[in-house]
Amino acid sequence: MDGSASPSRDTATPLLGSEAGTAGCHAGAEVLRDAAAQAGKSETLERYAADYPKGPHDQPQSMCPAFGSLRVGLRMRRTATVLSGSACCVYGLTFTSHFYGARRTVGYVPFNSETLVTGKLFEDIREAVHQLADPALYDAIVVTNLCVPTASGVPLQLLPKEIKGVRIIGIDVPGFGIPTHAEAKDVLAGAMLRYARTEAENGPVAAPRSRADKPTVALLGEMFPADPVGIGMMLEPLGLAAGPVVPTREWRELYAALDCAVVAAIHPFYTASVREFETAGRRIVGSAPIGRHGAAAWLEAVAEVTGAPRRKIDAAKNAVLSGISAALAKAPIQGRITVSGYEGSELLVARLLIESGADVPYVGTACPRTVWSDPDRDWLEAQGVEVRYRASLEQDLAAVDTYGPDLVIGTTPVVQAAKQRAIPALYFTNLISARPLMGPAGAGSLAQVINAALANKVRFDRMSAFFEGVGSGETAGVWEDVPRARPEFKARYAKIRAALHKQEEAVGT
Numbered sequence: 001m002d003g004s005a006s007p008s009r010d011t012a013t014p015l016l017g018s019e020a021g022t023a024g025c026h027a028g029a030e031v032l033r034d035a036a037a038q039a040g041k042s043e044t045l046e047r048y049a050a051d052y053p054k055g056p057h058d059q060p061q062s063m064c065p066a067f068g069s070l071r072v073g074l075r076m077r078r079t080a081t082v083l084s085g086s087a088c089c090v091y092g093l094t095f096t097s098h099f100y101g102a103r104r105t106v107g108y109v110p111f112n113s114e115t116l117v118t119g120k121l122f123e124d125i126r127e128a129v130h131q132l133a134d135p136a137l138y139d140a141i142v143v144t145n146l147c148v149p150t151a152s153g154v155p156l157q158l159l160p161k162e163i164k165g166v167r168i169i170g171i172d173v174p175g176f177g178i179p180t181h182a183e184a185k186d187v188l189a190g191a192m193l194r195y196a197r198t199e200a201e202n203g204p205v206a207a208p209r210s211r212a213d214k215p216t217v218a219l220l221g222e223m224f225p226a227d228p229v230g231i232g233m234m235l236e237p238l239g240l241a242a243g244p245v246v247p248t249r250e251w252r253e254l255y256a257a258l259d260c261a262v263v264a265a266i267h268p269f270y271t272a273s274v275r276e277f278e279t280a281g282r283r284i285v286g287s288a289p290i291g292r293h294g295a296a297a298w299l300e301a302v303a304e305v306t307g308a309p310r311r312k313i314d315a316a317k318n319a320v321l322s323g324i325s326a327a328l329a330k331a332p333i334q335g336r337i338t339v340s341g342y343e344g345s346e347l348l349v350a351r352l353l354i355e356s357g358a359d360v361p362y363v364g365t366a367c368p369r370t371v372w373s374d375p376d377r378d379w380l381e382a383q384g385v386e387v388r389y390r391a392s393l394e395q396d397l398a399a400v401d402t403y404g405p406d407l408v409i410g411t412t413p414v415v416q417a418a419k420q421r422a423i424p425a426l427y428f429t430n431l432i433s434a435r436p437l438m439g440p441a442g443a444g445s446l447a448q449v450i451n452a453a454l455a456n457k458v459r460f461d462r463m464s465a466f467f468e469g470v471g472s473g474e475t476a477g478v479w480e481d482v483p484r485a486r487p488e489f490k491a492r493y494a495k496i497r498a499a500l501h502k503q504e505e506a507v508g509t
């Protein structure tokens with residue numbers, strides 16, 4: 001159970017208003033961005049542009065960004081989520097969240113052109129929030145503007161800040177302002193930290209369920225549940241404990257996170273969250289205790305910020321480094337592997353693979369470059385690895401062609417392309433980032449799945465040989481005759497199309 005008393009439903013639930021329906025989201029990013037700016041969202045868009053810089057191209061090919069923030073809200077106890085957006089977007093988002101086991105209601109305030117332009121949509125959202133705000137059920141309600149309501153300037157910031165003690169958090173998460181779903185997690189985590197920081201500044205707040213008896217290191221970024229436990233053991237000789245993981249699973253954990261001694265930006269793209277921690281006077285440490293080199297450097301960095309004496313640093317390193325070396329030696333990985341993904345932990349995984357013995361020539365991440373991944377980038381580049389931030393699908397595929405890996409770790413389309421080339425491939429999100437990666441527990445955890453995949457090469461070759469000659473693309477399938485290309489037909493239709501185009505232009509002038 002999720003801790004909420006609300007019944008689970010498996011679809012988006014209309015709360016108010018009329019049928020959704022607008023063609024606005026087909027208009028294109030540029031048009032929506034301009035519309036949003038004119039509708040009073042310039043400040044929000046400028047902050048997003050600074051927090052989540054794009055480039056070298058517009059943005060990586062990734063799922064709807066709002067999935068990131070939706071998932072963060074759905075994973076929190078006593079938190080209700082409400083989406084405001086086109087029905088097709090909401091359908092896709094709720095489908096995906098239930099596919100990933102949300103088991104929670106997703107509230108939905110539909111709209112049509114009239115309610116959107118007359119401001120009735122905002123009134124509907126406000127009414128929905130008042131209906132939902134039951135302090136017996138919820139600590140917080142998160143309302144998210146998707147593309148069209150953001151472009152139309154639906155002013156969620158005008159919602160009441162709290163109703164009967166239930167906090168109301170309104171966020172804009174448009175696809176034309178937030179490049180990846182990873183960064184959308186930061187939009188919500190940052191908004192919640194900001195709210196919680198303001199509460200803590202204004203008076204006493206709820207104590208966490210359990211309080212560490214030592215200063216803590218708050219952990220930024222979703223990770224495998226065993227990792228915070230392992231990190232806590234590594235920190236113990238330094239006189240520190242692992243603090244909450246942000247995004248948190250409960251509102252009161254936000255206060256505990258803000259109360260930390262130092263923040264570990266395990267995932268390096270949480271720019272808005274970092275801003276809140278820094279405003280609260282906390283310092284940030286980049287990278288993560290991954291592999292022997294990573295763990296040694298990370299413990300030194302944490303110790304430097306917290307002022308731990310040399311003897312404690314040496315004790316901490318002695319306690320874990322030999323265990324990590326032993327685990328790495330026991331589970332070696334041999335083979336050439338390219339890595340790409342959109343979770344933000346791609347550089348860490350590449351480090352671990354290299355320390356396990358793999359040859360990793362390329363790592364691409366959909367996330368942007370930030371100072372908190374600089375230690376990982378420096379280390380990887382020193383090993384000769386090509387590191388690409390905001391990597392596009394084309395760049396990831398080009399790396400596969402250039403480096404000829406034995407195994408490809410990547411996003412769905414990269415994995416699919418690799419398998420078509422008879423190269424074993426593993427999906428980053430489901431198979432790699434859903435394992436322990438940190439410290440001694442992480443050191444050997446990748447080897448089993450990676451080595452099993454590498455050993456599959458012979459099956460791919462057998463399959464390729466079996467299907468050899470059945471054709472590909474438009475010639476795929478079983479035919480009585482071998483399909484013949486008909487360039488003369490294509491040329492004739494191209495001529496007809498060109499003539500029609502000319503006629504239309506002539507009519508237009």
Ligand code: SF4
Nearest residue numbers: 025064089146147175
């Ligand atoms: S909210 Fe925006 S990015 Fe997400 S599915 Fe809808 S149109 Fe696409």
